Amino acid sequence: MAVLKLENVQFSYVGRPVLTGITHTFEANTFTAVLGTNGSGKTTLIRLLNRILQPQNGHLFLEGKNIRGLRGKYLATQIAYVQQSHTPALAVTVFDTVLAGRNPHMDWLPSGRDREMVAEILAELHLEYAAMREINTLSGGQQQKVFLARALAQETPIIILDEPTSNLDPRHQAETLGLLRLLTENGKTIIMAIHDVNLAARYCTHFLMLKNGTALAAGPVQEINAALLEQVYEVPVQKHQSGERTYFLF
């Protein structure tokens, strides 16, 4: 089932075209890596999918409905978003950070069920030790996990992330991406902008390759190959096989 569909989506920032016409379908229960060089429009695409930006041309459909016409509160129950490393400016606890994810489900005050859900998610992600600590006191890896917990508390079928691993060490990268993969297997649809092709190839199910504002290639991650990467990144690329796993050396 197609969850999110883009039809000839175009976007430019005051005269500077960023996306020049993207047509792509994100299927349900997939974990898609949005790949591409710096400035290829990854973040712009992610923000369009969230309706933070509106396309100048083309359409986006959420389960067949044009997202332009959807109510903000409804959209917030469908798509959760984890923006690139943003620490809350004013000190707030981990618990309250995750509770903010319940916003679209609350009227005025959080209910007992909202708090219950936060407690369960924190326990599930092994964050119970930090529940009442201020989020600013946590390491980057722990913070990323808390933001993911917030997105889970939002109870949306779709989660979108912008460079969730950019500030993480290898262990936390593996932990975060492994968790996202697990979520996909449990029915979520995940879309993530990421720079590291090898991480994408290892953890994602699908990829979407952007180049100069268009979708150059897309498909299952197994279809990523050295020739495509050379075309995109304009550097020599070697493919290595080690057991089941494929690596690309840049």
Added chain:
Amino acid sequence: MRANDVRRQYEIHTRKRMLYFAVATALLFVSFIAGFGTGPGTLSFSDFLTVFMGNGDELQNRILFTIRLPRLLAAVLSGLALSISGAIMQSVLRNPLGSPFTLGISNAAAFGASLAIMFPGLISFLPSGWIQQLAVSLSAFAWALTGCFFILFMARQRGASPVNIVLAGIIASTLFAALTSGLQFFADDTRLASIVYWTFGDLSKGTWQDLYIQASIVLPVTAFFMINARHYNALNQGDDTAHSLGVNVKQLRLVSMVLASLATAAIVSVYGMIAFVGLVIPHIVRRLIGGNETYLIPATAISGATFLLICDIIARTVISPVTLPVGIVTSVIGAPVFIFLMIKTNVFQWRS
């Protein structure tokens, strides 16, 4: 089970918050009652019980109902309005240094009021009667809004860091203070006195009518802030995240800033400049009960009101029988507290 662990921690945390509310509310009542009993003209506790029962003599009635009660209510309303305005400005601009003062909004209001005092002719086109009486307040509000829009404009600029926003606020503050000085320079003696007197933050200036007007502005604004508390929590997670949590970010930021300025102007235009309440109180409360706006906003309101009541008692007693303007007391207490907070909690290092 691990979720139980989280539940238990949360309960302890909630109990701490509730304890804070209980203590702050108790303090509010105690200082309100204490406020009745202090000031020139002695009135013992049993005396004002008698007055309350309606058995007081004329002088006692006058002291209580036309001098002390309006003054105490003025302290409560002003403390509440200034402190929650500060809390909201800090929250929507994601800036620990936000407050009506640091952002130049108080000074803008002061300029507006001075302008109306200096040039009563400017507002002679208004229908006479109560609108004329409100002219000083209206002018203060109009200029407070000008200051508010300037800050919002600066906050929208590319790469506007918290430091830049405060810098813009300082510039606006300085400019409006200079303009006010300019007006004072050209004012005749009577008007000079009236402007200078006006800039002292003094709670004795209000009338019952002022209080009604202020309450009808400040209380609905407070209700708006409380109803939107969860959205301020979402906003603290970042603009894009807040958007994906269903918050209309631009609209919330604009409406909140305008309402916070309105509440500030309602107070400043009558009582003059009362500094530090809006900056320091939200910080202290944040330290004590955490940054969740659902609790922070009401706790800040109660604490701000209590703080100003206590400052006012000090103002009336410290060099009795002379009553100091309360603005002097808030600054003298607020400045060292803020410096202490700066050293202890490194406000400047909070991330944008």
